[in-house]
Amino acid sequence: MTPRRRARRSARVGQTVFVTVLLALTLTQLGAGTAAARDREGAATVTGLTQVDGALWEMTVDSPTMGSVPFQVIRPNGAPAGAPTLYLLNGAGGGEDGANWLAQTDAQQFFADKFVNVVIPARGLGSYYTDWIAADPRMGQPMWATFLTDELPAAVDHALAGNxxxxxxxxxxxxxxxxxxxxxxxxxxxxxxxxxxxxxxxxPEGEAAVRGIVYAAAGGDADNMWGPSGSPLWRQHDPYLNAEKLRGTRLYLSSGSGTPGRYDTPSAQAPGAPPIANQILVGGALEAATRACTEAMAKRLRQLSIPAQVHLPSAGTHSWGYWEDELHRSWPTLAAGLDD
Structure with a gap:
């Protein structure tokens, strides 16, 4: 490796460590996750479905692998039968804090006139919504992938009369x-x-970021998630490497640049947002890192001739105002898939 290439590699690793440390500082107030794998057998079942306010409902699902899992659900007016389902996942807080889709965006109002059931897990802190291979002292042993892909869809379609x-x-x-x-x-x-x-x-950079998020959000050890460094699971769960499996799926990718934009002023912040200096400095660094990742994934999809809608605006930090905009902007792509 030439000195120049070594320098570039060191810079990338340094940037990742810097971003991970910044993320840890922003998440230190979050508690530990509580999901745990269960030994019971049987299918997942919706055990509670209650209308809260207009289109907003609360739902509880009893899962063989996850126990009792709470959800927030946005249903079409009148809760008619035959609607498709959009699963909308929260970030590192897993919806267990105030940083979630309903508290920080207009998702409830936006979907109120859409013919779709929007199902939002209210758990998932630092879990990456994946199956963990071992019990973690702080996280338990979440089995989100099994739950979300094998158990939940049939239970939701039955309870909500989905299509x-x-x-x-x-x-x-x-x-x-x-x-x-x-x-x-x-x-x-x-x-x-x-x-x-x-x-x-x-x-190395991607693994460091994942490990940092798992630890910062919930105190978890990612060895219990996908194994130690070098474990094949880290590659098996790398969407970049497995992009061919996305062929035939309608895709939307987006990331800001990290440069402050329209929502990076005190008057434009979402409710409960961090201090504006944190949003600009920490959120800017995080978004610059995700921008590089998103550009790489978009390039990979192009190389494979897999179509994707990609939005890479010239500004924007890692914050809710921009994600609300992206939810709106991506809806035609999501809806087109649901209508196919």
Missing amino acids: GRNAIAGLSMSATSVLDLATIAPGLYRSVAAYSGCARTST
Whole structure:
């Protein structure tokens, strides 16, 4: 390796470590996750479905692998039968804190007139919505991939009279997860949207970022998730390496540049947002990192001749105002898959 290439590699690794440390500082107030694998047998069942306010419902699903899992659901007016389902995943907080789709965006209002059931897990802190290979002292042993792909869709379709068509979208941590889930279960999701995420999990930089998020969000050890460094699971869960499995899925990818934009002022921040200096400095660094990941994934899809809608605006930090915009912007792509 030439000195120049070594310098570039060192810079990339240094940037990843810097971003991971910044992320840890922003997430230190988050508690530990509580999901745990169970030994019971049987199918997942919706055990509670209650209308809260207009289109907003609360749902509880009893899962053989995950126990009792709470959800927030946005249903079409009148809760008619025959609607498709959009699974909308939260970020590193897993919806367990105030940083979630309903508290930070207009998702409830936006979907109120759409013919779709929007199903939002209210758990998932630092879990990457994946199956963990071992019990973790802080996380338990989440089995999200099995739950989301094998158990949940049939239970949701039965309870909500869904039509069997699914889409999935996520941001930040879960933007990696939605692409991973789509490669694990090809064809389950007709469309996928990933906002401000990183599809690389098996490179040194990508693995460092994943480990940092798992630890910062919930104190978890990613060895219990996908094994030690060098384990084949890190490659198996790398959407970049497994991009061919996304063929035939309608895709939407987006990331800002990290440069401050329209939502990076005190008056434009989402409710409960961090101090504006954190949003600009920390959120800017995080978004610059996800921008590089998103550009790499978009290039990989082009190399494979897999169509994707890609939005790479010239500004924007890692914050909710931009994700609300991307949810709106991606809806035609998500809806097109649900209508196919």
